[in-house]
Amino acid sequence: MNAFARRAEPNSIAAVIAGARAILGDRLSVNESVRLQHGKGEDSTTPTLPDAVAFVQTTAEVSRLLALCHHHAVPVTPFGAGTSLEGHVNPVRGGISLDLSRMTAILEVNAEDMDCQIEPGVTRQQLNDHLRDQGMFFPVDPGSVCTIGGMCATRASGTNAVRYGTIRENVLGLEVVLADGRVIETGGRVRKAANGYDLTRLFIGSEGTLGVITKIRLRLHGIPEAMSAAVCQFPDLAGAVNTTIATMQSGIPVARIELLDADQMRACMAYSKLEGYRAAPTLFLEFHGTHAAVREQAEAVEAIAADFGGEGFAWATEAEARNRLWKARHDAYWAALALVPGWRGITTDICVPISKLAEAILGAKGDAEARGHTTCIVGHVGDGNFHQVILYDPKVEGALERAWEMDRLIVARGLALGGTCSGEHGVGLGKREFLEHEHGVEALAVMRGIKTQFDPKGILNPGKMFRN
Ligand SMILES: Cc1cc2nc3c(=O)[nH]c(=O)nc-3n(C[C@H](O)[C@H](O)[C@H](O)COP(=O)(O)OP(=O)(O)OC[C@H]3O[C@@H](n4cnc5c(N)ncnc54)[C@H](O)[C@@H]3O)c2cc1C
Secondary structure, eight states, X not given: OOTTTOOOOHHHHHHHHHHHHHHHGGGEEOOHHHHHHTSOOSSSSOOOOOSEEEEOOSHHHHHHHHHHHHHHTOOEEEESSSOOSSSTTOOTTOSEEEEOTTOOOEEEEETTTTEEEEOTTOBHHHHHHHHGGGTEEOOOOOSSOOBHHHHHHHTOOOTTHHHHOOHHHHEEEEEEEOTTSOEXXXXXXXXXXXXXXXHHHHHTTOTTSSOEEEEEEEEOEEOOSEEEEEEEEOSSHHHHHHHHHHHHHTTOOOSEEEEEOHHHHHHHHHHHTOOSOOSSOEEEEEEEESHHHHHHHHHHHHHHHHXXXXXXXXXXOSXXXXXXXXXXXXXXXXXXXXXXXXXXXXXXXXXXXXXXXXXXXXXHHHHHHHTTOOEEEEXXXXXXXXXXXXXXXXXXXXXXXXXXXHHHHHHHHHHHTTOBSOSSSOXXXXXXXXXXXXXXXXXXXXXXXXXXXXXTTOOBSTTSSXXX
């Protein structure tokens, strides 16, 4: 069945809207512009409007709403900050968009155990501001201002994942409201447990299709004694990629190693007013540890980079200079979109084994150039993950379809190299077509079985993850 095909009966929708209004009052909105804001994420999909948007504030409200929607078989699409990139939040079958962005309490911080519990609408920026005085930080840092609930639901990561892991490695436990309104807790506060099926990991990356996350227990990390950022530029893309591969294979514990190709660097220099660099393939690096360890790691990478033609290994230890650099890196997507005024972009997200990284990146850039596409590559290359923003002119008929064809070619190359269609952005609508190839028919059937077990009426974010 087409993802957009099945909608709830009009009288069921009316009953849910009346019931939800009784629970939420004016936090239940049927306003056209509010529904439009919840019609899509930061992607190139066409918005599909929910029938109403529910701004929830407590687990009890989520539970009552889900029980109501379950009773009337009305779809519910959880919504965090709406920054996802694959059509995740489009309510393709209408119903309720469940906005969790007002659940922003930091419930507990246990400094001695280095963990905390938060509500799903908290952003990493809010959490880190709260933690700073206590000498701890939460490391998972997507380049967007998104909710940590959304990060759990998409199995997100960021520039620090190479050292501190993705959200998967940093969540200890969850509170989840199931499709019929039951509330369960998964995991706990301990760092390890061998005590049954790992439900926490099942909900991480489930994209709102199995349950609604209402509390999150996170692992925290100590702010390192010393941090140093470095920028190194290369005469060609191969030099930058091969430096990454050799660094990872040497076991140097870099905290961040991010690639920007020449087009992305040009875009970032213009957008973020970065001075003193060339529009050339570039690595942004960061090292964490003691002062001695940081110096040792940086010198080791500098020597590797020199072997591949790297020059200008400029260090920055002051927080202000480092923050400017990483702000520019986090703004890379907006910088790419600003490269050609009026154009838009779609972004790939493949991840390959590190030994195949050069083949994947050089192949992807070569294919794009051969087809006349303007693309910017930016990547969490220490993990073998990169994004290629494929720019297109929305005024030209067929340009978006050509960009999607390019996207498919890049994914096909990644899969052929033993990689995945998504390292961190997730499946949503955009990557559903690759799942069977990646997982096989039987594994996909098991996933469908899990979905049916958790959500027998198919009300939770329907149309996502699976093609039909
Ligand atoms: C400029 C830019 C840079 C980005 N950089 C990165 C990056 O470096 N790394 C990365 O991983 N991603 C990145 N992203 C993608 C995006 O920010 C992440 O996928 C993020 O985790 C989405 O969070 P959100 O709060 O916006 O979720 P939304 O977009 O609102 O929702 C995403 C999915 O999660 C579900 N969901 C949301 N909240 C809940 C909940 N509480 N319970 C159950 N399901 C829920 C939704 O139904 C949907 O399926 C970037 C996006 C942009 C625009």
